[in-house]
Amino acid sequence: MSHNNRRYSRELVDGPTKAPGRSMLRAVGFTDDDFKKPQIGIASTWATVTPCNMHIDKLAEAARVAADEAGGKALVFNTITISDGIANGYEGMKCSLVSREVIADSIETVAGCEALDGLVAIGGCDKNMPGCMIALSRLNRPSVFVYGGTIRPGKNRTDIISVFEAVGQYARGGMRLEELEDVERHAIPGPGSCGGMYTANTMASEIEAMGMSLPGSSAQDAISLQKLEDCRKASAAVVQLLNQDIKPSDIMTREAFENAITVVIALGGSTNAVLHLLAMANAMGVELRIDDFSKIGKRVPMLADLRPSGRYMMSELVEIGGILPLMKRLLDQGLLHGDCLTVTGKTLRENLADVEDYPADQDIICDFDQPIKADSHLRILRGNLAPEGSVAKITGKEGNRFTGSAKVYHSEPESYQAILDGEVVAGDVVVIRYEGPKGGPGMQEMLSPTSAIMGRGLGNDVALITDGRFSGGSHGFVVGHVAPEAAEGGPIALIENGDRITIDAVADEITVHVDDAELARRKANWTPPEPRYKRGALAKFAKLVGSASDGAVTDDFQY
Numbered sequence: 033m034s035h036n037n038r039r040y041s042r043e044l045v046d047g048p049t050k051a052p053g054r055s056m057l058r059a060v061g062f063t064d065d066d067f068k069k070p071q072i073g074i075a076s077t078w079a080t081v082t083p084c085n086m087h088i089d090k091l092a093e094a095a096r097v098a099a100d101e102a103g104g105k106a107l108v109f110n111t112i113t114i115s116d117g118i119a120n121g122y123e124g125m126k127c128s129l130v131s132r133e134v135i136a137d138s139i140e141t142v143a144g145c146e147a148l149d150g151l152v153a154i155g156g157c158d159k160n161m162p163g164c165m166i167a168l169s170r171l172n173r174p175s176v177f178v179y180g181g182t183i184r185p186g187k188n189r190t191d192i193i194s195v196f197e198a199v200g201q202y203a204r205g206g207m208r209l210e211e212l213e214d215v216e217r218h219a220i221p222g223p224g225s226c227g228g229m230y231t232a233n234t235m236a237s238e239i240e241a242m243g244m245s246l247p248g249s250s251a252q253d254a255i256s257l258q259k260l261e262d263c264r265k266a267s268a269a270v271v272q273l274l275n276q277d278i279k280p281s282d283i284m285t286r287e288a289f290e291n292a293i294t295v296v297i298a299l300g301g302s303t304n305a306v307l308h309l310l311a312m313a314n315a316m317g318v319e320l321r322i323d324d325f326s327k328i329g330k331r332v333p334m335l336a337d338l339r340p341s342g343r344y345m346m347s348e349l350v351e352i353g354g355i356l357p358l359m360k361r362l363l364d365q366g367l368l369h370g371d372c373l374t375v376t377g378k379t380l381r382e383n384l385a386d387v388e389d390y391p392a393d394q395d396i397i398c399d400f401d402q403p404i405k406a407d408s409h410l411r412i413l414r415g416n417l418a419p420e421g422s423v424a425k426i427t428g429k430e431g432n433r434f435t436g437s438a439k440v441y442h443s444e445p446e447s448y449q450a451i452l453d454g455e456v457v458a459g460d461v462v463v464i465r466y467e468g469p470k471g472g473p474g475m476q477e478m479l480s481p482t483s484a485i486m487g488r489g490l491g492n493d494v495a496l497i498t499d500g501r502f503s504g505g506s507h508g509f510v511v512g513h514v515a516p517e518a519a520e521g522g523p524i525a526l527i528e529n530g531d532r533i534t535i536d537a538v539a540d541e542i543t544v545h546v547d548d549a550e551l552a553r554r555k556a557n558w559t560p561p562e563p564r565y566k567r568g569a570l571a572k573f574a575k576l577v578g579s580a581s582d583g584a585v586t587d588d589f590q591y
Contacts, residue, residue, distance in 0.1 A: 038437065038468075040147040040173070041071040062105065070274050072104040072267060073148035075111060075167075077160045077180075082115035084157035086231065087223035087254055088180050091263045095152045095178070106267070107146065111138040113157050116477055116503060117192045117226060121448055126474035128572045129501075130158060132311070133586050135163025142169050149173060150270040154263065156180030156225050156254070158504070161235035162308035169315035172281050174273035176266040176375045179236035182346040183224030190219040191227040193340055193505040196479055200487015203452040206443035224254030228339030230504030233346045234301035235308060241295035242288045243374030244280065247383045251354025253347060269375050276377055284316045287369035291380065293325060294367050296440050297332040297408045298358060300342065300420050302504030303423045303512055306410060310583030314590070322412055322421050322581045326540065329408025332367055334427065335398045340507040341427045342404070344396045349584035352394045353387075360387045365400060404428070411534065413511060413542040416551070417497075417523050420515035421581045425502070426537040428489030430509045433538065434495045436461040438531040443467065444476045444500065451484040458493035461533045466523050466561060467500035468517025469584040473565060473574035482510055494537055497542070499524050501580070510540060511535055513580040519561060526554040543577050 045067045049464045054067060055569050064254075064509035079085050099106035107292030112134055119125040143151060150173055153164035161177070167447045168175040178246035185191065198215045201207040225232035236250035246266055273279075289309060296305045306325055313320035335358065338344050349355070362368045363384055377553075390397055398404055404427065411424040426432060439456060440463045441447035447464045456462055462481065469475045478498055485494050485508060495509040502510055516522030523544065526547075527533070532545040565571040576586040583589075 036288055039070060039149055041149050044147045050165050051357055059228055066105040069103060069105040069584065070149040070271065071147070072099040072106045072270055073143050073146070073151045074106050074108040075151060075153040075164065076101065077111055077113045077135070077155050077157070078109060079113045082113060082118065083183065083220055083223050084115070084225045085113045085160070085180060088154050091154050091178065091180060091259065094260045095154065095263040095267045098264035099152070099271065102268040102271040104150070104267070104271045107148065109142050111135050113160055113279055116158055119182055120477055120503065121445065121480035125476045126570060129469070129584060130476045130569055132159040132163040132166070133573065134569070135160060136166035136170070139164060139560070141169035143171050143173070150274050151175040152178060152266050152270055154178045154180060156232065158231040158235065158304065161232070161239060162312055165239060165312045166315040168280050169284060169312060172279050174270055174278060175280055176246065176269050177239050177246060178263055178266045179249050181224050181234055181252045181256065181259045182350065183227045183254060184221055184347055185227060185345050186221050187218035189345065190215055191339070191345065192219060193228065193483065195219050196505070197487040199523065200452070200484040203236060203484065204488045209394055222255060226347045226505065227347060228505060229299050229336060229346065230302055230340065231304040232504070233303040234305050234504055237299055237301065238292035238296050238305055238309065240355065242292040242357060243283045243372055243380060246375060247356055248354055251346070251350045251524065255348060272377060273375060278373065278377060281316065283373050283375065285320065285372060286318050286320070288372045289320050290328060291368050291372060292330045294332050294362060295355065295359060297329055297334060297410060298362060299336045300338055300356065300404065300409055300427065303410060303425045303502050305424050307501060307513065307580060307583055309584045314585050314587065325408070325410055326412045329410060332408060333400060333403035334405040334409045335400070335403050337396055337398065337404060338506050341429055349396055352390050353397060356387045357390045360384045360389070360556055403471045411537045411540055413537070413540050415541040415543045417533065417542045417544045418514045419523070419580060421513070421515040422511050422515065422542055424511040424535065424537055425507070426509070430492065433534070433536050434461070434509045435532060435534040436495055438463050438527050438529055438533055440465070440527055440529050444478060444481060448480045448484060451481055451488065456485070456490065456494060458490060460494050462494060462496040463524065463527050464496065464498040464500060465518035467498055467578055468519055469560065469577040470574045471517050471519025472500060473570050473577065473579065475584060476500045477503040478510070478512065479506055482506040482508055496532070497524070497535070508533065515579050515581040517580065521555065521558060521560065523551060525558055526551055538580035
């Protein structure tokens with residue numbers, strides 16, 4: 033849909049034949065002068081189903097007022113959100129990844145139908161961000177993404193992961209019920225996205241690094257004057273982008289995606305970054321492959337001591353300057369492409385020119401000569417268990433190699449209960465299958481099982497592999513996105529209890545120690561499972577979705 037300086041809205045408001053449309057727009061507040069202005073869509077993900085998004089109505093209103101003041105005419109519309117934190121461990125979690133597609137489709141649908149000239153998209157929870165970005169890529173109209181902001185810490189620096197892990201502690205007798213209830217009551221103090229370098233903060237950071245958010249947008253508290261100002265500036269920026277005819281395709285280049293990957297690695301970000309960046313690149317037509325994460329990861333160190341594997345929360349990174357000083361350091365080291373255009377209308381290098389470094393006494397972001405890990409924590413593992421690839425998050429604190437005996441489960445709830453009941457013991461490799469994009473369907477996050485493993489004190493003694501995926505809050509020796517998935521007859525479908533499995537995060541290999549002849553015999557006896565859903569959104573998703581190694585997209589995978 034790329035047209036130089038195109039005003040889509042003119043097609044709906046100019047001339048005598050468009051009187052009916054103008055009549056309807058007058059009812060929502062348009063004046064004669066407003067029909068001459070570019071129409072700016074404010075895509076809001078406000079909802080009270082999750083604290084991540086409960087404040088976004090106020091952010092959307094700030095963006096609306098600012099768009100009008102900047103010379104545009106704003107129109108606010110909503111799209112959906114769901115809550116991973118609430119749905120984890122429950123069948124409804126299968127809808128989480130599906131919501132990414134629903135969000136993208138709904139924004140594209142509204143903007144396409146209403147002939148909006150530019151867009152401000154405001155997202156808070158995990159799937160909001162890639163959903164918004166996929167839509168902005170497809171539409172390719174001047175746009176800015178705004179992050180809803182991070183939550184403040186709960187009592188005793190707790191967050192949502194503290195609650196999940198407290199459940200595991202309670203299950204093993206390490207916590208009294210009243211202590212669990214105290215964590216539950218005080219860990220989530222108000223609005224904002226989950227407080228570590230989990231998926232929401234990871235996605236916000238990579239979008240800023242890519243140039244599609246204003247500088248500083250990813251590192252602001254949800255309830256702050258800075259976040260309101262971010263929304264106001266975003267609307268003004270979209271009007272300016274319209275004047276300059278700068279579109280997402282001018283910003284979201286191959287080099288911009290490389291910048292995003294680099295920042296995710298330096299921050300110790302979520303494995304979901306792999307899934308979503310691949311999907312965003314596909315929507316924009318930028319060639320990005322899963323192995324590109326390995327190539328970039330060889331030269332980029334992990335520098336941020338942030339949760340889940342580290343000590344600090346996003347709000348504490350906000351207090352020392354957010355990610356801009358880190359990006360300046362990466363640029364100075366030659367690890368970022370400084371000439372990439374951004375939504376400011378300036379290059380990344382120009383945006384970072386006057387950024388001050390972190391305070392000398394901070395220890396959240398490490399120096400390059402003393403990194404947390406010298407190369408990437410995101411490992412793309414291949415082998416006879418995952419010939420199309422898999423994604424691990426190995427910081428080195430878990431070790432770099434694990435061999436153990438398979439303990440196989442056919443669903444996330446089945447595995448979770450087994451872990452809580454003490455069925456999983458040291459030396460096990462928990463295998464959770466038939467939870468991939470098609471098989472789940474929807475590729476559930478394994479936050480409940482991984483948190484239960486941690487809570488039971490088995491974090492260093494148990495590994496977990498799955499064709500599903502992980503929450504950004506998961507940590508430990510975990511491998512997800514195993515492809516081909518079990519529902520497609522991938523090798524993960526053929527594993528039996530007791531099989532020896534090795535995960536090697538140095539050689540980047542994942543191996544089941546069963547010979548090819550035996551695997552072939554098992555494959556000959558394997559029967560594809562019946563689809564778990566035959567109607568509705570989950571059934572449609574299962575029919576359309578592709579491999580996790582290509583981003584689990586529902587469009588045809590192409591460049």
